[in-house]
Amino acid sequence: MxxxxxxxxxxxxxxxxxxxxxxxxxxxxxxxxxxxxxxxxxxxxxxxxxxxxxxxxxxxxxxxxxxxxxxxxxxxxxxxxxxxxxxxxxxxxxxxxxxxxxxxxxxxxxxxxxxxxxxxxxxxxxxEGEIRSAFAMTEPAVASSDATNIEANISREGDYYVINGRKWWTSGAPDPRCRVLIVMGKTNPDAPTYEQQSMILVPMDTPGVKVLRTLNVFGYDDAPHGHAEVLFENVRVPASNMLWEEGKGFAIAQGRLGPGRIHHCMRLIGAAERALELMIKRAEKRETFGSAVSKKGVIREWIADSRIEIEQARLLTMKAAHKMDKVGNKEAKQEIAMIKVVAPEMAFKVLDRAIQVHGGGGVSQDFPLAKFWAVARTIRLADGPDEVHRNSVAKQEIKKSNKKAIDMV
CATH class of the missing domain: 1.10.540.10 (Acyl-CoA dehydrogenase/oxidase, N-terminal domain)
Structure with a gap:
């Protein structure tokens, strides 16, 4: 590299x-x-x-x-x-x-x-930045960390598809500029497991699309972007709105979530860098018990640990990006899974330390730390929870180990 x-x-x-x-x-x-x-x-x-x-x-x-x-x-x-x-x-x-x-x-x-x-x-x-969009995949009634659980129904009726289902955490749907949704649902529950789902384009103004409510994240409404629970009741869209073809929804999701996950990690590294800078600045300016906060041993440990953890996360993220470019998202899935665990946990810890150094100010609106903290914690769930990614890494390690064992026989 x-x-x-x-x-x-x-x-x-x-x-x-x-x-x-x-x-x-x-x-x-x-x-x-x-x-x-x-x-x-x-x-x-x-x-x-x-x-x-x-x-x-x-x-x-x-x-x-x-x-x-x-x-x-x-x-x-x-x-x-x-x-x-x-x-x-x-x-x-x-x-x-x-x-x-x-x-x-x-x-x-x-x-x-x-x-x-x-x-x-x-x-x-x-x-052109003239409109915005939303992605409707997660559902309140099922464990959506396993995308094969998704129940929203997409049925072909002549030249149209009819969509029925309920989604939530549809980020961007409350935005007044949101004009189109990409909706994932089942077109054929009898097909092989990973060929049952499809993705289709649904204009926001289609009859039957109802934003039921916006959802808060740790008390934040995330306006004007937001997250919504959306109901689809007999929503009819032209068959030409299907993406790729029927049964390709799961494959599209895997292709989409690879870059999406790494983008989350990249942004979190930037947020952690800013948090570390704010932590040092605050520690240099404040005095407790006769000396600057930055001279306290525990604060120096926090600063050192934060720098070490940021560098580790960045290197692993860059390795994942490099592998994605060289061999494709599918072959880089282990590296993508690893960074999706590492980067949010790292940012969460760095932000937590920065908040502690800022005292009461750290949890207020006067600094970006509290909101960044909420985002970092949320991303441990977004695009797949930590447990799913850890399981993926373990499965691939076991597979490699078994292959080595066979080669040695």
């Missing part, structure tokens, strides 16, 4: 860092003030469109799409350090660069599996 960034990546990284310094950090408070100033929190702060226009003008736009004429052509390994910098303001910055979830994963799906008609109708507006 090459651990040095190419000139192209280093140049983009410096541009993004400068953009963050000039436009993102100074406007985080503006964003929150505008979000809370109107009659409803489900409105888009004007600063968002202002900054998106600047990012687009500077060419810092759609950096996430590898191997596509619609992106910058960056590999996962090249995008990783850029996504990390964006993660330093994970609640605001990714959208400004049009690199935020779930749109990135949805755009990758449509770009890879969509028809030309689907791309024209949905991908182009998403790439």
């Amino acid at each position: 090459e651990f040095e960034y190419s000139d192209k990546v280093e140049n983009l990284r410096e541009q993004i860092k400068e953009f963050m310094d000039e436009y993102i950090y100074p406007h985080e408070k503006t964003y929150n003030d505008q979000l809370n100033s109107g009659e409803s929190r489900w409105q888009i702060p004007p600063i968002v469109d202002e900054l998106k226009a600047i990012a687009k003008e500077k060419g810092l736009w759609n950096l996430f799409l590898p191997d596509s004429e619609n992106g910058k052509g960056l590999t996962n390994f090249e995008f990783a350090p850029l996504c990390e910098v964006m993660g330093r303001s994970m609640l605001m910055a990714p959208e400004i660069f049009n690199c935020s979830a779930p749109d990135t994963g949805n755009m990758e799906i449509i770009d890879r599996y969509g028809t030309e008609e689907q791309k024209k109708k949905w991908l182009i507006p998403l790439l």
Whole structure:
């Protein structure tokens, strides 16, 4: 592995860092003030469109799409350090660069599996940042960490598909700009286990699509993006809205979640870096019992442990990105599973220490730490819980061990 960034990546990284310094950090408070100033929190702060226009003008736009004429052509390994910098303001910055979830994963799906008609109708507006999207997979009635449990029904009726089911944690559905959902459901319960599911495009304004409620995360509503419980009652969409073909939903999900998982990890590393910087800054400024907090032995241990853990997580993430580029997402599944466990746990610990050093301020809205902490804890569930990923790593280790044993016989 090459651990040095190419000139192209280093140049983009410096541009993004400068953009963050000039436009993102100074406007985080503006964003929150505008979000809370109107009659409803489900409105888009004007600063968002202002900054998106600047990012687009500077060419810092759609950096996430590898191997596509619609992106910058960056590999996962090249995008990783850029996504990390964006993660330093994970609640605001990714959208400004049009690199935020779930749109990135949805755009990758449509770009890879969509028809030309689907791309024209949905991908182009998403790439331009004119609309947003949501991904409807998780269901309240089943353990959705096993995607084969999904019960939402997608039935063919002539030139249409009819969808019935209930989803939740459909992130982005409450956003007023959300125009399309990618819905996963069963088209053939009698098919082989991994060929029962399909994915289909559903416009938000289709009759029968009902946002029942928004869901809070540790008390945060995550407006104006949010997470929703969505009911689908006899929702009819053209058969041409099917992605790829019937029975390919599980395969699409695996393809989508690989890059999605690594993007989460990249952003968490950036959030942890910022938390460590804030921790040190606070510890240097505050005094307790006659000396700076930064001189206390336990605080120095926290700082040292945080640096060590961040570096470990970054190296493993870069290894995963490198392998994804070289041999594909499927062959890199063990590395992806490992980072999906390591990065959220690392960020959670670093953020917890930073909150402790900040005292009461750490759990308040005056610093980004409490919200980052909530996100880090939530990502231990998003895109598959830790237990599923640990099980995946163990299964592959056992498989390798058994193969070695056979080879030795």
